[in-house]
Amino acid sequence: MKRFVCPLVLLAVVAANALEDGQIKLPIFKHPTAHLTKRAEDIPLYNTDAREYIVEIGLGTPVQKFNFTLDTASPGLWVSSSQCSPLDCLYSRFAEKESSTLKQTNNTFDIPYGNGSAKGLLAYDTISFGNLTSANHIIGLANATSYQSALSSSTRVSGVLGLGIPGISGDSTEPTFVEQLSLNKAIGKAMFAIYFNRQDKHGETGKIAFGGFHEEYITRPIFGCDIVDYNKQGQPNIGKTYTNTTGDKIYKYWTVPGQTVAAYASNSSKVGETDFVDVAPAILDSGTTLSYLPQKDVVRILETITKDYVPLQSDGGPIRAYQVNCSDFTKQKMWFDFQLTKSPNASSTSPGVIRVPLRELVLPQNTDDLFTATTCIFGLAPTPKEFLTPSGTGWILGQTVLRSTYILYDIFYRQVVIMEAKNNYDMPILSLSNTNHGNVKTH
Ligand SMILES: *[C@@H]1O[C@H](CO)[C@@H](O)[C@H](O)[C@H]1NC(C)=O
Ligand SMILES: *[C@@H]1O[C@H](CO)[C@@H](O)[C@H](O)[C@H]1NC(C)=O
Ligand SMILES: *[C@@H]1O[C@H](CO)[C@@H](O)[C@H](O)[C@H]1NC(C)=O
Ligand SMILES: *[C@@H]1O[C@H](CO)[C@@H](O)[C@H](O)[C@H]1NC(C)=O
Ligand SMILES: *[C@@H]1O[C@H](CO)[C@@H](O)[C@H](O)[C@H]1NC(C)=O
Ligand SMILES: *[C@@H]1O[C@H](CO)[C@@H](O)[C@H](O)[C@H]1NC(C)=O
Ligand SMILES: *[C@@H]1O[C@H](CO)[C@@H](O)[C@H](O)[C@H]1NC(C)=O
Ligand SMILES: *[C@@H]1O[C@H](CO)[C@@H](O)[C@H](O)[C@H]1NC(C)=O
Ligand SMILES: CC(=O)N[C@H]1CO[C@H](CO)[C@@H](O)[C@@H]1O
Secondary structure (H helix, E strand, C coil): CCCCECCCCCCEECCHHHCCCCCEECCHHHCHHHHCCCCCEEEEEEEECCCEEEEEEEECCCCEEEEEEEECCCEEEEEEECCCCCCCCCCCCECHHHCCCCEEEEEEEEEEECCCEEEEEEEEEEEEECCEEEEEEEEEEEEEECCHHHCCCCCCCCEEEEECCCCCCCCCCCCCHHHHHHHCCCCCCCEEEEECCCCCCCEEEEEEEECCCCHHHEEEEEEEEECCCECCCCCECCHHHCCCCCCCEECCCCEEEEEEEEEECCCCCEEEECCCCCCEEEEECCCCCCEEECHHHHHHHHHHHCCCEEEECCCCCCCCEEEEECHHHHCCCCEEEEEECCCCCCCCCCCEEEEEEHHHHEEECCCCCCCCCCEEEECEEECCHHHCCCCCCCEEECHHHHCCEEEEEECCCCEEEEEEECCCCCCCCCCHHHCECCCCEEC
């Protein structure tokens, strides 16, 4: 359980759907290649201890390379600055003075994470990865961070690559990392797609594509939808409190409407399902190790697997996770359907389904291998209070669920397309009637 991300600033972003000109509406999956732009650029993803994904990016001229945590739920790119004390910024720091392309500003940034924070001054500089070089990216130069001490020392990251929708500067007109790549014509459309690979694959196993996606990582499309907007108080505009606003929308996270989770035994019979109380805001968060659901839903799902579990909490505080016996997760075959609805305020009879195998819903605790570990952590934990809606629901889909997906994040249209990742698990294939293609816009 690493951290949740809660950016301070809410940003008013101009309604994306105002731009109707030249927009072609097609069910995207009939012509998946129509969505592939020619200039998709890749960065490999490293899986460190199955608890964090890191990418290597170069900064400045000449290039200085750093590793960053990949996080779809926080804003902007920040790096440890040479101004930061080595006691605070534990790993390589950016030598700003050596970069001839750096433009310093006096504007500050301050990002609080669930565990740790980073703050400092904003600057502009060139970024590079692979063969790609792109100028004038806004970069946070952290002169203080309690973020790194929250990470394991095997993860020598120098900062975070945040791919959330609001930018790091708090100015809604400031392009995000991916939008700047697109403005500089380093990539085509402002979109990206992430393939994590299975939990048991360590090292350089995944891939993030900018400007398009890779068909080779996909088994089938699952779902496409507009992302959920937030009101001025920071609450998701969803469920019983949904209002069909036509004015400017605030986008805070990559949030989609969640419905229920169903558990299946190896003989394909449904052995449990969470109650549908309301549509749940489901935040897609690559920077979080576990996934989060309301506590009673977590317990209901866990008890379809085992009755043998220990809640982890400190001093009567909230339960942070459940410790389990790994063998309960390796000796049986089950799977879990995370159902998504297209409507922000109604359940669907043909939901989009993210199917997650049992093996992906558990993390080894005392080794990095499920089969040698003696204790494990259940991949679902109770949603912290601040992420629950007034109807008591709220999901954060972290790595334990996202590893079963390949998601295309489309910044321009404020949409996501969720596909089933090719992970070679032996599970019943979702029938097409179980998928909800929707009417996703193509470019
Ligand atoms: C980033 O991490 C990978 C995997 O640990 C390592 O091979 C690479 O050298 C690191 N890059 C930098 C710039 O530290
Ligand atoms: C930042 O502030 C310092 C001190 O007030 C000033 O000397 C400097 O010119 C400012 N830099 C920029 C880029 O505005
Ligand atoms: C970091 O920068 C901010 C903004 O300039 C400043 O207020 C703060 O004192 C600096 N902190 C350290 C540790 O240098
Ligand atoms: C760089 O571009 C060359 C020629 O287009 C290509 O062969 C090579 O694979 C690229 N390298 C990377 C790291 O993308
Ligand atoms: C969803 O919201 C719309 C607009 O506010 C409303 O007309 C509709 O009745 C709502 N549907 C449900 C199921 O609450
Ligand atoms: C919101 O309003 C638009 C335009 O009137 C309509 O097309 C859409 O179906 C409505 N959404 C919901 C959930 O009621
Ligand atoms: C399927 O397996 C579950 C759990 O092991 C069991 O409760 C159920 O009776 C089985 N159903 C069939 C049709 O065999
Ligand atoms: C886990 O369960 C198995 C039996 O299923 C048992 O042999 C083992 O002792 C248990 N381990 C722990 C740590 O409870
Ligand atoms: C800044 C912060 O909240 N750090 C905490 C991160 O989590 C570790 C382990 O749970 C705590 O020991 C830190 O205090």
